Amino acid sequence: MVSLFGDAARRLRSNPGAMGAMFLILCIVALTLFGPWLTANTGESLDWSHVASAPALRSAHWFGTDRLGRDLFARTLEGTRVSLAVGLVASAVSLLVGIGYGAAAGYAGGRTDHVMMRIIEILSGLPLIFFVIFLTVIFGRSETLLFVSVGAVGWLTMARIVRGETLSIRHREFIEAAVASGAGTARIIVKHIIPNAIGPVIVYATLTVPQIIMFESFLSFLGLGIQEPHASLGTLIAEGAGEMEAAPWILLVPGGLLALLLLSLNIFGDGLRDALDVKEQ
Amino acid sequence: MIDPAPISDVPGIDAPLLRVRELGVSFAGHCAVRDVSFDLYAGETLGLVGESGSGKSTLARAILRLVKAAHGSVLWRGEDLLACDAATLRAHRRDLQIIFQDPLASLNPRMSVGEAIAEPLRIFEPDLDADGREARVKDMLKRVGLNSAMSRRYPHEFSGGQCQRIGIARAMILGPKLLICDEPVSSLDVSIQGQIVNLLLDLQREAGTAMLFISHNLAVVRHVSHRIMVMCSGSIVEVASSEALFAEPVHPYTRALLAAIPMLSASPIW
Amino acid sequence: MIPVFSIDELSVSFTQRRSTIPAVRKVSLDVKERECIGIVGESGSGKTQIFMAAMGLLDGNSAVDGRVRFQGEDILRLPPPKLNRIRGSQLTMIFQDPMTSLTPHLTIGAQLAEVLVCHEHKSWSEARIAARRMLERVRVPEPKRRLDQFPHELSGGLRQRVMIGMSLMCGPALVIADEPTTALDVTVQAQIMDLLRAMREEVGMALVLISHDLAVVAGLADRILVMYAGRIVESGAALELLQHAQHPYTAELLKCVPNVSGPRLQRLPTLPGQPPQPGDSEEGCAFAPRCPRAAARCRAERPELHEGQSRTQVACHYPISQ
Numbered sequence: 001m002v003s004l005f006g007d008a009a010r011r012l013r014s015n016p017g018a019m020g021a022m023f024l025i026l027c028i029v030a031l032t033l034f035g036p037w038l039t040a041n042t043g044e045s046l047d048w049s050h051v052a053s054a055p056a057l058r059s060a061h062w063f064g065t066d067r068l069g070r071d072l073f074a075r076t077l078e079g080t081r082v083s084l085a086v087g088l089v090a091s092a093v094s095l096l097v098g099i100g101y102g103a104a105a106g107y108a109g110g111r112t113d114h115v116m117m118r119i120i121e122i123l124s125g126l127p128l129i130f131f132v133i134f135l136t137v138i139f140g141r142s143e144t145l146l147f148v149s150v151g152a153v154g155w156l157t158m159a160r161i162v163r164g165e166t167l168s169i170r171h172r173e174f175i176e177a178a179v180a181s182g183a184g185t186a187r188i189i190v191k192h193i194i195p196n197a198i199g200p201v202i203v204y205a206t207l208t209v210p211q212i213i214m215f216e217s218f219l220s221f222l223g224l225g226i227q228e229p230h231a232s233l234g235t236l237i238a239e240g241a242g243e244m245e246a247a248p249w250i251l252l253v254p255g256g257l258l259a260l261l262l263l264s265l266n267i268f269g270d271g272l273r274d275a276l277d278v279k280e281q
Numbered sequence: 282m283i284d285p286a287p288i289s290d291v292p293g294i295d296a297p298l299l300r301v302r303e304l305g306v307s308f309a310g311h312c313a314v315r316d317v318s319f320d321l322y323a324g325e326t327l328g329l330v331g332e333s334g335s336g337k338s339t340l341a342r343a344i345l346r347l348v349k350a351a352h353g354s355v356l357w358r359g360e361d362l363l364a365c366d367a368a369t370l371r372a373h374r375r376d377l378q379i380i381f382q383d384p385l386a387s388l389n390p391r392m393s394v395g396e397a398i399a400e401p402l403r404i405f406e407p408d409l410d411a412d413g414r415e416a417r418v419k420d421m422l423k424r425v426g427l428n429s430a431m432s433r434r435y436p437h438e439f440s441g442g443q444c445q446r447i448g449i450a451r452a453m454i455l456g457p458k459l460l461i462c463d464e465p466v467s468s469l470d471v472s473i474q475g476q477i478v479n480l481l482l483d484l485q486r487e488a489g490t491a492m493l494f495i496s497h498n499l500a501v502v503r504h505v506s507h508r509i510m511v512m513c514s515g516s517i518v519e520v521a522s523s524e525a526l527f528a529e530p531v532h533p534y535t536r537a538l539l540a541a542i543p544m545l546s547a548s549p550i551w
Numbered sequence: 552m553i554p555v556f557s558i559d560e561l562s563v564s565f566t567q568r569r570s571t572i573p574a575v576r577k578v579s580l581d582v583k584e585r586e587c588i589g590i591v592g593e594s595g596s597g598k599t600q601i602f603m604a605a606m607g608l609l610d611g612n613s614a615v616d617g618r619v620r621f622q623g624e625d626i627l628r629l630p631p632p633k634l635n636r637i638r639g640s641q642l643t644m645i646f647q648d649p650m651t652s653l654t655p656h657l658t659i660g661a662q663l664a665e666v667l668v669c670h671e672h673k674s675w676s677e678a679r680i681a682a683r684r685m686l687e688r689v690r691v692p693e694p695k696r697r698l699d700q701f702p703h704e705l706s707g708g709l710r711q712r713v714m715i716g717m718s719l720m721c722g723p724a725l726v727i728a729d730e731p732t733t734a735l736d737v738t739v740q741a742q743i744m745d746l747l748r749a750m751r752e753e754v755g756m757a758l759v760l761i762s763h764d765l766a767v768v769a770g771l772a773d774r775i776l777v778m779y780a781g782r783i784v785e786s787g788a789a790l791e792l793l794q795h796a797q798h799p800y801t802a803e804l805l806k807c808v809p810n811v812s813g814p815r816l817q818r819l820p821t822l823p824g825q826p827p828q829p830g831d832s833e834e835g836c837a838f839a840p841r842c843p844r845a846a847a848r849c850r851a852e853r854p855e856l857h858e859g860q861s862r863t864q865v866a867c868h869y870p871i872s873q
Binding site (some may be wrong): 498 | 567576593594634672707716736738739740741744763764765766768769770804807808809810811815817818819820821822823826828841
């Protein structure tokens with residue numbers, strides 16, 4: 001007999017859309033990891049004989065090159081790698097911070113919860129872009145700053161979600177039973193509340209990853225994030241936007257890949273929610 | 282106010298295990314428990330009957346400090362549970378356990394049954410290693426009449442009666458001195474109720490556990506309890522031995538309760 | 552005389568993950584005019600599903616086979632508009648938990664009046680007057696005030712009275728009461744049973760009383776049907792069945808009901824094992840694993856309902872005889 005997660009895994013396996021999306025995501029990840037071995041080109045080498053050339057499977061550059069003659073295939077893969085890394089790391093951080101904060105607030109209740117929620121509301125109200133610009137002016141552009149500001153996006157809503165779940169779980173009888181058994185607050189939060197709140201949290205986490213990637217792309221597009229010569233999907237799209245009329249593929253290749261990635265993550269997230277959301281019968 | 286049964290002032294075997302004095306609980310202005318006082322002795326089963334709204338479940342939770350009492354004292358082996366600090370209270374919880382009305386709801390759906398039963402061991406006997414824990418859990422499963430191979434399963438895979446056995450296993454694994462049973466068989470089929478009650482009686486006989494048996498089902502309480510308290514609107518209106526209560530009920534409310542029990546037929550079958 | 556309600560070889564099964572789970576297996580029963588029958592069974596017996604199927608209240612994942620006739624008409628395959636004319640007026644149902652079966656955001660008066668407005672096309676003002684009269688008949692104190700109250704403002708017992716009132720608004724031929732007193736306190740339970748008895752006298756409807764509690768059924772029913780694992784195992788006159796149960800399950804069930812007179816017992820009587828869940832294997836008699844009288848024949852061959860003593864029907868190879 002399987003646990004509730006095993007049951008969910010089975011439901012997920014029978015959802016063709018979600019499985020297709022997962023396969024696509026895995027392909028993209030595999031490509032970013034092993035892609036560099038597929039081509040002799042790197043994202044940095046300049047090929048002056050093929051400046052801004054269109055994609056052609058016969059040529060040395062499958063996806064074409066950009067204004068500086070850099071192979072778009074290699075650059076796109078590198079950009080995707082960076083975007084994925086930022087997305088996953090920042091999501092993980094926001095997950096940990098959000099879960100801890102939300103569970104503590106929800107379980108504590110009363111004044112503590114009140115204060116903790118007001119803090120979140122104040123932070124939510126701040127226009128994040130101005131915050132990021134302000135920090136960039138003070139600390140200059142750096143990748144650490146990028147991670148910090150991107151991570152700051154995700155954890156607020158995660159904390160709210162976890163707190164909401166905690167509030168509804170807190171009054172269930174098995175929590176009372178745990179208290180009566182002598183369990184302390186830490187044990188109750190870690191062993192009883194969080195595993196039962198995890199359903200919506202996992203789903204939201206998978207939906208946060210695309211959000212974060214979008215935000216990072218946006219920051220980089222504005223010139224606040226990843227800078228030359230490094231690439232992220234955002235910077236590539238920014239470049240491509242400038243070349244739209246003359247060499248549209250410079251925009252379409254990274255743009256297309258970003259769209260594909262985000263679509264797959266969203267579909268997978270939906271499938272995960274359907275799989276985990278069934279009432280325990 | 283009903284006088285509690287005679288108390289011995291000399292501490293010893295005859296001194297009550299639990300002494301509740303003037304316990305009161307209020308929710309949003311409504312008084313759920315009004316100045317309740319009673320004693321409970323080691324090894325006895327004290328029945329607590331009353332209808333919904335009588336406050337009996339609230340009383341049980343107030344004794345264990347699972348809900349906040351407005352006033353009163355709960356003397357457990359001399360120490361006031363309502364006044365002591367959280368750490369001391371947690372230490373006492375080892376000896377004060379409870380089983381609930383909805384057996385499935387009282388189990389963490391994401392924890393295997395074995396983990397649920399082992400949890401009190403993890404809390405109070407942290408030095409016990411994994412093998413030792415497993416052995417105790419298997420032993421307990423057998424004692425409550427379940428197959429010990431079931432320890433890896435999850436609560437939703439069991440029936441109501443089996444879930445209640447798991448709850449009993451969890452409550453009894455540390456050998457508590459007092460077990461509060463809050464409507465333990467009310468949500469179970471009639472043909473299974475006897476199984477669970479008999480299990481509780483057996484475990485009590487083996488370990489000498491005192492029980493506070495709460496139920497709205499007078500007939501079940503009658504067979505299980507030595508003494509019975511009748512509760513109405515937050516107060517205890519009558520306390521008597523089981524025989525006396527059913528033979529000669531004194532309080533009008535008790536009489537009304539007894540009269541309302543549906544009889545199987547005009548002429549008694551037994 | 553045609554029975555007011557007649558079920559013929561009804562089977563109900565549910566589909567779950569590509570497998571069908573039978574809940575009710577070829578059940579047949581009749582309810583005559585003005586008769587009260589009690590249906591007794593534990594979890595997994597299928598007692599509620601029979602009538603949910605008859606009333607067309609089951610979900611889409613169910614499959615129903617057989618015939619259900621109400622006042623001679625086959626209602627199982629009636630299209631919803633026609634069924635709706637019967638449901639709520641001539642064929643009504645009372646449920647276990649009045650809190651969840653009364654609409655929380657409508658006043659009591661509105662819910663009672665709605666029945667007349669929809670079925671008898673009365674005006675709202677006429678219907679409201681009739682609603683107040685019904686509240687008086689079901690002995691709700693201060694009926695005028697209650698008309699404008701919401702369900703959550705009434706106690707469980709009062710809500711159940713309102714439900715009973717709703718079911719009687721159009722003078723039905725048959726009322727199905729599914730565990731009407733299970734969620735109520737014992738003193739309130741007694742009052743509701745009295746009310747049902749009084750209403751039967753006044754209105755003269757037939758009543759189907761479904762319960763797991765034999766004592767509740769004993770107080771009201773003319774005939775009792777005992778169900779186990781989706782089938783009827785015993786059926787006969789109430790007094791006869793209670794005093795001389797012929798099926799071992801009925802006899803054991805009667806023994807399991809703890810009494811308030813007689814000596815105090817050291818151990819409560821019980822049945823070993825647990826009631827079978829829908830979907831358990833169908834070989835032999837479903838009760839055989841728990842039956843104290845089971846023999847080899849019981850495990851191999853399933854007993855059919857046949858006439859036992861005193862015109863009681865019983866499905867057992869070795870029924871208890873006097």
